[in-house]
Amino acid sequence: MADRKQNNNRRNNRNNGDEDFSPRFRKVRKKVCPLCANKDLKLDYKNGDQLRKFVSDKGKILPRRATGACAKHQRDITLAVKRARHIAVLPFTQN
Numbered sequence: 265m266a267d268r269k270q271n272n273n274r275r276n277n278r279n280n281g282d283e284d285f286s287p288r289f290r291k292v293r294k295k296v297c298p299l300c301a302n303k304d305l306k307l308d309y310k311n312g313d314q315l316r317k318f319v320s321d322k323g324k325i326l327p328r329r330a331t332g333a334c335a336k337h338q339r340d341i342t343l344a345v346k347r348a349r350h351i352a353v354l355p356f357t358q359n
């Protein structure tokens with residue numbers, strides 16, 4: 265019991281030191297947010313081609329793990345896609 269607790273602590277400490285370290289899963293390369301990386305890139309809900317990168321082929325908004333966007337920009341993306349759908353620039357659904 266005591267031994268196991270100690271082991272857990274040691275593993276947690278090691279995880280804290282290295283964000284990319286995940287022994288149970290494949291090595292994950294840290295994605296960089298496309299909107300943070302390119303400061304000139306402005307999301308525009310009237311620009312369908314730009315927003316199409318952030319929706320699946322079914323028209324669904326891709327999750328952060330797929331877009332690589334940070335929390336702030338993922339919210340912006342979501343808002344822009346929803347606005348674009350409302351003005352029929354993007355589809356609500358495909359098929």
Ligand SMILES: [Zn+2]
Pocket residue numbers: 297298299300301333334335336337
């Ligand atoms: Zn960002």
